[in-house]
Amino acid sequence: MRTFAIVALIVMGLLVLYFNGFFIPPPSQSYRPPSASELREEALRRGLRPVPATWREAREAVANPNNPLNPEKIALGQRLYFDPILSKDRTINCASCHILEEGGDDNRPTAIGYHGQPNPKHLNSPTVLNAALAKRQFWDGRAKDVEAQAKGPIQAPFEMAMTPEEVVARLEARPDYVEAFADVFGGEGITFDHVADAIGAYERTLLTRGAFDRFLEGDDEALGPEARAGLNLFMRIGCKGCHGGMSVGGQSLQRFPLRRYNSLLVPSSRFVDGERWFAGFRWQKPRGDEPYPFPDIGGFHGAKGQYLFRVPILRNITRTAPYFHNGSVEKIDEAVRIMARHQLGLELSDAQVQQLVAFLKSLEGDPVPYEIR
Structure with a gap:
């Protein structure tokens, strides 16, 4: 009993110290935020890259040796992307769930398909913008590229509800499509693989592209002070470890959440002036078996x-609410807090949340009007 009382007093003392900020250090007088040029150099060193402004460079960045690009094939793909002929009741198309003007998704918690059916697993539509830069597609990463991904929604019974044979038959009944496929694919004509290609x-x-x-x-003024602070924080606390590359994400599968916090009293840490500091303990309501x-x-x-989930692409993330695989989180600042706490333990x-959100806003951009040739 005496031992229990001593332990209880120690715990209470730690809690008092924590809530009075004892474990959080004062701002370091020696810490100096990086200049714009230093921040840029660090971002480039860590593999963050700008999206190319010219089609010649962009074509190299998105090239698929199994699906060579040319203007005629791209034009045909654009027609198919917006044509409801690929859906069973001819009412929806690829753009129904991947709206280019809305961040490349549909801003719904879950996709709605054939006859108004929602995705049975309540999955949120990932953005199509910059998806070609990713190494995995779908939330579980089961498709290796956008060509493989394109086949999924067309065949899913709760999305476009077609079979490959129905797709080919419909397109073969259209002389304009027969001619277009012959121009692009020669004597092979219309096949489901060619539709996806x-x-x-x-x-x-x-x-x-954006700020x-x-x-x-090289434009120092493209990011304001808060966005630059957010970029610095993004790299220093570990976000960059998963959200990397030109697409700022989409390159790997990662476990989520890493930290479950199922106990009553959990350790906490904060990031102050470039360093992680132990910040005491905090009460956490047990979540039981909730994943x-x-x-x-x-x-x-x-x-x-x-x-294990595909790491989301962060470009245009501030335009693609709601968040996470099932669209359960409406606000970007809440999503940032969840990721920091449950992936990084922070x-x-x-102020730090707003800095990170300011940086994420700098990742907004509209599709580049490339002169494709």
């Missing part, structure tokens, strides 16, 4: 049920 070719042109790209290319820090709507648990201050 054409759509994939068009999607490979859907790259976006972040101009900053990486996520938000409602488990749809019961989707990632690749092979192992809580408690971010309000």
Whole structure:
């Protein structure tokens, strides 16, 4: 009993110290935020890259040796992308769930398909913008490229609800499509693989540029002070470890969440002036068997049920709410807090959250109007 009382007093003392900020260090007088040029150099050193401004460079960045790009194939893919002929009741098309003007998704918690059916696992539509830069497609990463991905929604019974044979038959009944496929694919004519190749070719042109790209290319004024602070934080606390490359994500599968916090008393740390500091303990209501820090709507648990998810592309992320695989989180600042806490083990201050959101806004951009030749 005496031992229990001593332990209880120690715990209470730690809690008092924590809530009075004892474990959080004062700002370091020696810490100096990096200059714009230093920040740019660090971002480039860590593999962040601007989206090319010219088609010659962009074509190299998105090239697929199994699906060579040419203007005719891209034009055919664009027609198919917007044509409801690929859906069973001819009412929806690729653009129904991947709206180019809305960040490349549909801003719904879950996709709605044939006869108004929602995705049975309540999965959120990922953006199509910059998707060609990713190494994996779909939330579980099961498709290796945009060509393979294009086949999925067309055949899914709750999306476009077609079979490959129905797709070919419909297109062969259209003389204009017969001619277009012959021009692009020669004597092979219309096949389901060629439909996917054409759509994939068009999607490979859907790259976006914005303030972040101009900053990486040398424009110090492209990012304001808050966005620069957010970029610095993004790299220093570890976000860059998963969200990398030209697409700022989409390159790997990662476990989510890494930290479950199922106990009552959990350790906490904060990031102050470039360093991680232990910040005491905090009370945490046990979540029991809940797998996520938000409602488990749809019961989707990632690749092979192992809580492995494709890392989202962060370009245009501020335009693609709601967030996470089942669209359970409406606000970007809440999504940032969840990621920091459950992936990095960090408690971010309000100012740090706003800095990261300011950086994420710099990743907004519209599709580049490439002169494709």
